[in-house]
Amino acid sequence: MIVSTGMACAVLVGCFLLLVMLRVPVAFALGLATVPVVVLDLRLTPFILLDRMFQSYNSFILLAVPFFLLAANLMNSGKITDKLINLARVLTGWMPGGLGHVNVMVSMLFAGISGSSTADAAGCGKILIPAMKREGFDLRFAVAITACSSVMGVIIPPSILMVVWGGVMQISVGGLFLAGAIPGLMIGGALLATVYGYAKVYGYPISDRPTLASFWTALRGAILALLTPVFVVGGIIGGIVTPTESAIIAAFYSMILGLFVYRTVSFRQLGEIFYDTGRFASISLFAIGTATAFGWLLAFYKVPTLIVGWMTMLDAGPFGTGLVIALLFLLFGLFIDAIPTIIILGTVLMPVAASAGIHPVTFAIIGIISLAFGLVTPPYGLCLLISAAIGEINVVKVLRDVVIILFPMLIILLLVILFPELALWLPRKLMPGAV
Amino acid sequence: MIGKFLEQFCRGLRVVIALLTMALAIPVAAQVLARYTGVIPVYLWTEELATFIFVWVVMIGSMIAVWDGTHFAVLVLPDATSPLGTLIQNGFVLVLLIAFGIMFAWYGVAYAKFGALQHSVMMNANMFVTHVSVPIAGAVWAIFASYRLTQVIANFRNARSAAV
Amino acid sequence: EVTLRGASMFDEEHAYTKTLREFERLVSESYDGDIEFEMHLNGELGDESDFVTFLQQGVAVDYAVMAPANMAVFSPSIPLMDMPFLFRDLEHWNAVLSSDVLSPLEDELYEKADIKVIGYAGGGTRNLVSDGAIANMDDLSGHKMRVMGAPIQAKIFSALGAAPSAIAYNEVYNAIQTGVIAGFENEAASIQNLKFYEVAPNVTLTKHTITVRPVVMSGKTFRKLPEDLQQVVLDAGAKAGAFGRDLESREDGEKLQQMIDAGQITVSEFEGRDQMLEIVQPVQDAYAAELGANELLAAIRSK
Ligand code: NA
Ligand code: NA
Numbered sequence: 001m002i003v004s005t006g007m008a009c010a011v012l013v014g015c016f017l018l019l020v021m022l023r024v025p026v027a028f029a030l031g032l033a034t035v036p037v038v039v040l041d042l043r044l045t046p047f048i049l050l051d052r053m054f055q056s057y058n059s060f061i062l063l064a065v066p067f068f069l070l071a072a073n074l075m076n077s078g079k080i081t082d083k084l085i086n087l088a089r090v091l092t093g094w095m096p097g098g099l100g101h102v103n104v105m106v107s108m109l110f111a112g113i114s115g116s117s118t119a120d121a122a123g124c125g126k127i128l129i130p131a132m133k134r135e136g137f138d139l140r141f142a143v144a145i146t147a148c149s150s151v152m153g154v155i156i157p158p159s160i161l162m163v164v165w166g167g168v169m170q171i172s173v174g175g176l177f178l179a180g181a182i183p184g185l186m187i188g189g190a191l192l193a194t195v196y197g198y199a200k201v202y203g204y205p206i207s208d209r210p211t212l213a214s215f216w217t218a219l220r221g222a223i224l225a226l227l228t229p230v231f232v233v234g235g236i237i238g239g240i241v242t243p244t245e246s247a248i249i250a251a252f253y254s255m256i257l258g259l260f261v262y263r264t265v266s267f268r269q270l271g272e273i274f275y276d277t278g279r280f281a282s283i284s285l286f287a288i289g290t291a292t293a294f295g296w297l298l299a300f301y302k303v304p305t306l307i308v309g310w311m312t313m314l315d316a317g318p319f320g321t322g323l324v325i326a327l328l329f330l331l332f333g334l335f336i337d338a339i340p341t342i343i344i345l346g347t348v349l350m351p352v353a354a355s356a357g358i359h360p361v362t363f364a365i366i367g368i369i370s371l372a373f374g375l376v377t378p379p380y381g382l383c384l385l386i387s388a389a390i391g392e393i394n395v396v397k398v399l400r401d402v403v404i405i406l407f408p409m410l411i412i413l414l415l416v417i418l419f420p421e422l423a424l425w426l427p428r429k430l431m432p433g434a435v
Numbered sequence: 436m437i438g439k440f441l442e443q444f445c446r447g448l449r450v451v452i453a454l455l456t457m458a459l460a461i462p463v464a465a466q467v468l469a470r471y472t473g474v475i476p477v478y479l480w481t482e483e484l485a486t487f488i489f490v491w492v493v494m495i496g497s498m499i500a501v502w503d504g505t506h507f508a509v510l511v512l513p514d515a516t517s518p519l520g521t522l523i524q525n526g527f528v529l530v531l532l533i534a535f536g537i538m539f540a541w542y543g544v545a546y547a548k549f550g551a552l553q554h555s556v557m558m559n560a561n562m563f564v565t566h567v568s569v570p571i572a573g574a575v576w577a578i579f580a581s582y583r584l585t586q587v588i589a590n591f592r593n594a595r596s597a598a599v
Numbered sequence: 600e601v602t603l604r605g606a607s608m609f610d611e612e613h614a615y616t617k618t619l620r621e622f623e624r625l626v627s628e629s630y631d632g633d634i635e636f637e638m639h640l641n642g643e644l645g646d647e648s649d650f651v652t653f654l655q656q657g658v659a660v661d662y663a664v665m666a667p668a669n670m671a672v673f674s675p676s677i678p679l680m681d682m683p684f685l686f687r688d689l690e691h692w693n694a695v696l697s698s699d700v701l702s703p704l705e706d707e708l709y710e711k712a713d714i715k716v717i718g719y720a721g722g723g724t725r726n727l728v729s730d731g732a733i734a735n736m737d738d739l740s741g742h743k744m745r746v747m748g749a750p751i752q753a754k755i756f757s758a759l760g761a762a763p764s765a766i767a768y769n770e771v772y773n774a775i776q777t778g779v780i781a782g783f784e785n786e787a788a789s790i791q792n793l794k795f796y797e798v799a800p801n802v803t804l805t806k807h808t809i810t811v812r813p814v815v816m817s818g819k820t821f822r823k824l825p826e827d828l829q830q831v832v833l834d835a836g837a838k839a840g841a842f843g844r845d846l847e848s849r850e851d852g853e854k855l856q857q858m859i860d861a862g863q864i865t866v867s868e869f870e871g872r873d874q875m876l877e878i879v880q881p882v883q884d885a886y887a888a889e890l891g892a893n894e895l896l897a898a899i900r901s902k
Contacts, residue, residue: 019531020508020509020511021511021512022527022528023509023512023524023528024528024531024532025506025507025528025532026507026509027497027506027507028532031535032534035535035538046538047549049542050539050542050543050546050569051546054490054565054566054569057489057493058486058490059486060485060486063459063463063485066456066459066489067459067463070460245466245467248460248463248464252464272453274453274454274456274457275449275450275452278452278492278495278496279449279452279496279499279500279505280496281456281492281493281496282452282492282494282495282496282497282500283497283505283506283507285492285493286493286494286496286500287507289493378509378511379509379511380507382507385509394513395509395511
C-alpha cells in the first residue's frame with residue numbers, strides 16, 4: 001500500500017512515544033518506530049532504513065564529536081576538572097548557595113574548554129552532586145542545576161553543535177563561536193541569579209571564604225587549562241585548522257597537560273580514557289543514525305515542506321518567526337538529539353529565517369540555544385539523564401526544579417531573538433568578514 | 436558458560452573500540468601534518484580512512500551498550516513492583532531489541548553484499564569492510580539481548596520461588 | 600497506472616530540476632497510458648551519493664540527474680566522462696554527448712550499478728575559484744586547493760603544480776575563509792548558490808572541465824516498465840538531456856555575469872592554458888590505460 005502523510009506521521013510519532021514510555025532505549029525506539037512504515041509502504045524497504053542510518057556516520061564533520069569528548073574526558077580523568085572546580089570555589093564559593101554557584105561557574109569554565117555538554121554534566125556532576133548533598137543541598141536541586149548549567153557547554157565556544165551547524169549550512173564556524181560567547185555568559189549570569197534566589201529561599205550554605213593566597217593557587221592551577229579556547233578558537237580564526245580538526249587540537253592539548261604537565265594521567269589510564277570516549281561517543285552517535293533514518297522518512301512524506309509552507313504563510317516578521325523557530329527546535333529537542341535536528345530541521349528552516357530577515361548567525365544561535373535546552377528536557381535530555389543517574393534519582397522527581405531553573409534561561413533566549421545584536425556584536429567586532 | 440563466553444567476547448570488543456578510537460586520531464592528524472609539512476604525500480585518503488574507522492567505532496559501541504544496558508532510556512513510568520511486572524517491563528524491551536537486531540542482521544546481509552559491489556574512491560577498498568558492520572551489529576545485539584532476556588527470566592523464577 | 604519518483608538536490612529554478620521536469624513533460628506527452636510523477640527537491644532525500652543507493656536498489660527514487668563521480672564506487676571508469684581537460688570546447692563536448700561514444704561507460708554502469716543512462720545533461724564550466732588571484736602557471740605552483748574526491752582530479756592538479764588538499768565539501772567555505780586552503784574549483788551555479796564568492800572572489804577562467812551529468816533511471820524500475828513506455832523514456836531522456844545541456848551552458852555564462860555585475864567576483868583569464876593541456880595529456884593517458892579505456896579516450900578525443 002501507499003502510506004499517506006498523515007498516517008505515516010501518526011505511526012512514526014505514535015510508535016516512538018509509546019516505545020519510549022515503555023522504556024525502550026531512545027535510539028532503538030526511533031529505529032523501531034520506522035519499521036511499520038517501511039514495511040507497509042510499497043515504495044520503501046528496511047534496506048533503505050539501514051542505509052540512511054549507516055550513511056549518517058559517513059560524515060567527516062561528526063568526527064568533532066569523539067575528539068571534543070576525548071578532550072573533555074582527558075580533563076575529567078586528568079583532574080583538570082578538579083582544578084577548575086577549585087578556581088570556581090574561590091571565585092563564587094563565598095556567596096550564599098556556595099556550591100550551587102561553583103557548579104554554574106565551573107560549567108562556564110568547562111564550556112570554554114570543551115565542546116561537549118554531556119561531558120561537563122558527567123565530569124563535574126560526579127564531584128559536585130555528592131559534595132552538594134553532603135553540604136545539605138536538596139538532591140533534586142543539585143541534579144537540576146548540574147544538568148541545566150551544563151548546557152552552556154555547547155553555547156559558549158568551542159561547541160560541537162556549532163561545528164556541525166557551520167558545516168551543514170555554510171556559515172563561518174569561527175563567527176558562530178564568537179556569536180555564542182555573550183549569550184552563553186548571559187545564561188551563566190541568569191543561572192547564578194537563580195542559585196542566589198534558591199539559597200535565599202532554602203537557606204543554602206556558603207562554601208568557602210577565599211584568601212588572596214588561595215585565589216592565586218587556584219588560578220595558577222587552572223591557567224594552562226583555560227588557555228585551550230585560545231588554541232581552539234585561535235586555530236580556526238587563524239586558519240591553521242578546519243573546525244573539525246580543531247577538536248583534535250583540544251584533545252592533544254588536554255593530553256599533553258594530563259600526561260606531561262600535571263602528570264595526572266598515566267599511559268595506562270590513557271587506554272581507559274580512549275575506551276570511555278569511544279563507548280560514550282558511539283552511544284550518542286548511534287542515536288544520530290536512527291534519528292537520521294526517522295527524519296529521512298519524515299522528509300520522504302514531505303512533512304518538512306508542510307512545516308515551511310505553513311510558516312511562510314504565517315508571515316510573522318523577524319520576532320514572531322524567531323519565536324516559532326525556537327519553539328520548533330525546543331519541540332524537536334524533546335525527542336531527538338541535537339545533531340540530527342540540525343540536519344533535519346535546521347536546513348528546512350534556514351530559508352524561512354532568511355525570508356523573515358533573520359541573520360544566518362542569529363538564526364544559528366537561536367537554534368543552538370534552543371537545542372541546548374533540549375539537553376535537559378525529557379523524555380530525551382542526555383544531560384538530565386546523566387545527572388539524574390549520578391544522583392541516583394528518578395528523572396521525574398527533578399522536573400519541577402528543572403522547570404524553575406530553565407525559566408530565566410528561556411528569558412535569555414527571548415532576549416537574543418529580540419536583540420540579535422547580542423549574538424552579532426562580538427563576531428562583527430572581531431571577525432568582520434565572517435558576518 | 437555461555438555468559439562467561441559472551442563476557443569475554445564483549446571484553447574483546449572493549450579493547451577493539453579503545454584501539455579504534457585511538458586510531459581515529461591518526462588520519463586526521465596526518466591530514467593536518469600533510470597540509471603544513473608535506474611530510475606525508477598528499478593523497479586524499481585520510482578523510483576516507485577516518486570515516487571507515489568511525490563507522491566501526493559507532494557500531495561496536497552500540498553492541499557494547501546493549502550488553503551493558505547503557506543505551507539511554509527514559510524512565511517515565513515507575514518501576515514495576517511485582518516479579519511478574521518486572522519480567523514484563525524488562526522482557527518487553529529486550530524482545531523488541533532482539534527483533535530489531537534480527538531485522539538488522541537479516542537485511543544487513545543484503546547490505547553487506549551491496550557494499551561488496553562498491554569500491555571506495557581513494558583507497559580503492561572494498562566497501563564490504565565497513566558495510567559488514569551492519570549485520571554483525573544486528574546479530575550481536577540480538578545475541579546479547581537474548582542472553583539478558585534469559586537472565587531476566589531466571590531472576591523472575593528465583594523471585595517467585597523465593598516468594599513460595 | 601505507473602508512478603515514477605524523481606529526486607533533485609536543488610529547487611525548481613535549477614537546471615537539473617528543470618531537466619527532470621522536461622523529461623516528465625516529454626514522457627507524459629508521448630505516452631498513451633496513465634503515468635504520474637512525483638519529485639523530491641532540495642535534497643530532501645539526501646545528496647547524489649545517496650541517490651545512487653536508491654537507484655541501485657530501485658527504492659524511493661526512480662530517476663535523477665547525477666554527477667559521474669558519485670557513481671564511481673560502483674563503476675570506477677565513470678569519472679572519465681568528465682575528467683579535467685577532456686573536452687576542447689562546448690562544441691566538442693556537445694558532439695560527444697550527442698553521439699554514442701560513451702556507450703562502453705554506460706554498459707559498465709548498467710552492469711555494475713544497475714543504473715541506466717537515458718540522457719546527458721550538464722554544461723557548467725568549472726574554473727579555479729580562489730581567495731587571491733591566479734594569473735599563470737607560477738601562481739598555480741604550490742596553490743593549496745580543494746579538489747573533488749576522485750583520484751584523477753588530484754592527479755591532474757598535482758601535475759599542474761598545485762597542492763590538492765583533502766577537505767570535505769561542506770568544510771570548503773570555512774577552510775577558505777580561514778586560509779586552510781586558498782581555493783577550489785567549481786562552476787558558476789555552485790559559486791552563486793553556496794555563496795562561495797564571499798570567501799573566494801577570484802575566478803580564473805581555466806575552463807578545465809565542462810560538466811557531464813547523466814540523466815539516469817534505476818535499472819530495476821526501467822525493466823518493470825511496459826515496453827512501449829521504455830522506448831518513450833529513452834527518447835524523452837535523450838531530449839531532456841539535450842534541453843538541459845542547452846539550458847545550463849547558457850545559464851553558466853549568465854550566472855558568471857550576474858556575479859560580476861553584482862561586484863561579487865573578479866574574473867580573469869589564465870595565461871598559458873595551452874601549456875596546461877600539454878602537461879595534462881600524459882596523465883590522462885596513464886589514467887585511461889589503468890582503466891583499460893585507451894580506445895574510449897581516443898574515440899572521445901577524435902570526435
Ligand atoms: Na563549549
Ligand atoms: Na554544572
